[in-house]
Amino acid sequence: MITEGTFTVSGFTAVPVAPDAAPVSTALAVGVATMVKQYSGDVEGRSTTLFTSAFDPERGVGTYVAMESFEGSLDGRTGTFNFVHVASTHGTDAYDQHFAIVASSGTGELTGITGGGALEIDADGTHRMRFDYTLD
Secondary structure, rough: OOEEEEEEEEEEEOOOOOOOOOOOOOOEEEEEEEEEEEEEEEEEEEEEEEEEEEEEOOOOEEEEEEEEEEEEEEOEEEEEEEEEEEEEEOOOOOOEEEEOOOOOOOOOOOOOOOEEEEEEEEEOOOEEOOOOOOOO
């Protein structure tokens, strides 16, 4: 099944990287943050996200990795599950994208969920999450 919803982000909070260790300096700064997303549409609910990136905000160049824990419903089926998504950018594009639902992470009516999906951003800035999933 393919389902889609939009989301908004709140609670974006930077977290120190290895606060007790000397940082390793590279050409792109590495950051870690937590955030909360609120979903609406055929994807309804919220997620908490651990977000890591190596990114240059001036040039818009870098890569991110996000692990999300979702609670809500897909197409009216309620439960929880985890998913991961990754993408890189040269500043105006997205490439090397990866999206996967974490196997064995589903609960409730989403027990046995597997699959993938995509994060898409419309020209007007609307963020969409699409899940292409199956249920056992």
